[in-house]
Amino acid sequence: MKSKTIKRVTKLNFLFFLIFFTISCKKNIPLNPPDPSKNFRNLTILYTNDEHGWMEATTTHGGAAGMVGLWKEKEGYTESGPYLILSGGDMWTGPAISTWTHGEAMAQVMNAMDYSAAAIGNHEFDFKVEGLMERLEQSEFPFLSANIKSKTTGEIPDFAMPYLIKEVNDIKIGIIGLTTTTTPLSTFPDHVKDFDFINYADALQEVVPKAKQDGAELLVITGHICAGEIRALIPIAKELGISVIGGGHCHRVVNDSLNGIAIIESGSYMQGYAKVELVFDTAGDTVVSKKQDVVENIGGSPDPEISTIVTYWQGQTNATLSEVIGYAKAEINRHSNGMHNMVTDSWLFAYPAADISCTNAGGIRQSIPAGDITLGTIVGVLPFENNIIELELTGTEIKDVTDDMHDLIVGGMTKNGFKLDDGTPLEDNKTYRVLTTDYLYARSDNNFSLYDTDPYYTSILYRQPTIDWIKSLNTSAANPLDQYLDHTPR
Ligand SMILES: [Zn+2]
Structure with a gap:
């Protein structure tokens, strides 16, 4: 009798255990x-x-x-x-x-x-x-x-x-x-x-x-x-x-x-x-x-x-680096206005919907030597895997970031008096479409990420527009890149 009760209890326990186990484990049965x-x-x-x-x-x-x-x-x-x-x-x-x-x-x-x-x-x-x-x-x-x-x-x-x-x-x-x-x-x-x-x-x-x-x-x-x-x-x-x-x-x-x-x-x-x-x-x-x-x-x-x-x-990509894409009569120095303006202007050439472009001069690593320009030259000049992003910034915010970053180089505007290329002054409360890099956006020495929390990722590598712009000019010894450069300080 005793053993029967024990058996029944055990059986009930087992049933209970089974039900409990099934319920409790349900989450784990995907x-x-x-x-x-x-x-x-x-x-x-x-x-x-x-x-x-x-x-x-x-x-x-x-x-x-x-x-x-x-x-x-x-x-x-x-x-x-x-x-x-x-x-x-x-x-x-x-x-x-x-x-x-x-x-x-x-x-x-x-x-x-x-x-x-x-x-x-x-x-x-x-x-x-x-x-x-x-x-x-x-x-x-x-x-x-x-x-x-x-x-x-x-x-x-x-x-x-x-x-x-x-x-x-x-x-x-x-x-x-x-x-x-x-x-x-x-x-x-x-x-x-x-x-x-x-x-x-x-x-x-x-x-x-x-x-x-x-x-x-x-x-x-x-x-x-x-x-x-x-x-x-x-x-x-x-x-x-x-x-x-x-x-x-x-x-x-x-x-x-x-x-x-x-x-x-x-x-x-x-x-x-x-x-x-x-x-x-x-x-x-x-x-x-x-x-x-x-x-x-x-x-x-x-x-x-x-x-x-x-x-x-x-x-194949490494072989492509030797492709000649243009010609420079004289060296284009990495610190020159000609170089800076070429890089920022080429972004607006590739992405005309934007109003302004800006990046850090430090992202330009080498000069372009005189003579043939190859793809490899530009990879050396702009070697990072940085991508261009688009931000929406007000005039005030643009002034603030240019104040914060002294090596910021710009296209579409000048920092002297903050005027757009067409001469109109930057309006404090107006929103502009601004190109920069995902790298600068992630850096903590500026307020880009504070001013626009939802940037648009173009996925365009930061060097690609410069390559495309140089290619588009069909430069040669008779038609060198030098004559297309803008040396105006911005
Ligand atoms: Zn997409």
């Missing part, structure tokens, strides 16, 4: 195990955005090869497995390895990484529509955008696919692309003058029903749009049955869920990837469970195939 009899299927979405050509490993992050290593080691990734790899756009314009090949190197890397689709970002237009078409031809995945319309036909242009239906592990996935409506302001405006970038909600309402008609069961957006814009889209996305929205353009790490919709963004420069692990019920077309995360690209063993491609392009 996914319901797939049940084929119920048509449950696994899918892992691996997502990057704003890669900007950062295929090379850095001192802190693993680059493209390290990322694939992480995918294999941490995510169990195999090419034939239930994985969907997507990009949120801005695939190139960044380090020389990507920029000097107009993105060719990066497209090859992304092919090898098995991307299924990429959103069209503003920087996909940096080498004109012709450059985008070249990359599209080369890429083994489509470029998506549902909200780019030709101004003449009102149709989505040929280079953009509004959505892709891709089947992974028996799940028909509808992947819809979006492109930032700020594109005309954040690439060379002339490159996109033939297109309208219509609002995201209208584009989704037009395109999502078509994707469903084409059989899409699970709907995913890959969008070159910022998280704030995504949050504003949640009600319409919910109505349309979208499950995952990947963003981009603002270079943020986002790992959020609103109304059951996963919102992800990986940061930028291949420093990490976002992932969403889903269990999908193909009978009911519903997401049964979902787990999401953003993983930093550190510690993966470099994938040999990707490493080989990156090494090849590093060799």
Whole structure:
């Protein structure tokens, strides 16, 4: 009797333990195990955005090869497995390895990484529509955008696919692309003058029903749009049955869920990837469970195939450094007004939407010797991996930062009496668009980050406009660069 009671108590205890254990451990069971009899299927979405050509490993992050290593080691990734790899756009314009090949190197890397689709970002237009078409031809995945319309036909242009239906592990996935409506302001405006970038909600309402008609069961957006814009889209996305929205353009790490919709963004420069692990019920077309995360690209063993491609392009880039891009009759001294004005003016040449440019003279490291100017010369003059950012500053704030930094050199204005190039005085309360570097922005000896907490990252390397400007002049011994320089002190 006693032993029976004990047994029963033990049994009850065990039951209680089981229930308790199940409840208490529920948090630690991330996914319901797939049940084929119920048509449950696994899918892992691996997502990057704003890669900007950062295929090379850095001192802190693993680059493209390290990322694939992480995918294999941490995510169990195999090419034939239930994985969907997507990009949120801005695939190139960044380090020389990507920029000097107009993105060719990066497209090859992304092919090898098995991307299924990429959103069209503003920087996909940096080498004109012709450059985008070249990359599209080369890429083994489509470029998506549902909200780019030709101004003449009102149709989505040929280079953009509004959505892709891709089947992974028996799940028909509808992947819809979006492109930032700020594109005309954040690439060379002339490159996109033939297109309208219509609002995201209208584009989704037009395109999502078509994707469903084409059989899409699970709907995913890959969008070159910022998280704030995504949050504003949640009600319409919910109505349309979208499950995952990947963003981009603002270079943020986002790992959020609103109304059951996963919102992800990986940061930028291949420093990490976002992932969403889903269990999908193909009978009911519903997401049964979902787990999401953003993983930093550190510690993966470099994938040999990707490493080989990156090494090849590093060799090509080094060979490119000997390319002659211009000619100087006399040395252009690194401390001269001619040099300073050339650098700051070239930024406004590349980015005409801005009013003013400024940088530290200390970022100019060498003089340009007389004779042929090669790409390597300019890399030596402006050697850092600094990128140009755009700030919105008032006249008063501009005066304050120029007072704080005595080696600040400027374009579009003069510090003598604070006048713009056209002679009009800087107005204290007026807001100006000011270019500077991400490096100066991060420095603590000025108030840039205080005055504009949300800078726009152009992802243009600070030396690239100077290269482009010199090239555009077609200089030679008969037509030397010297005659184009402005020696006026500012
Ligand atoms: Zn962008």
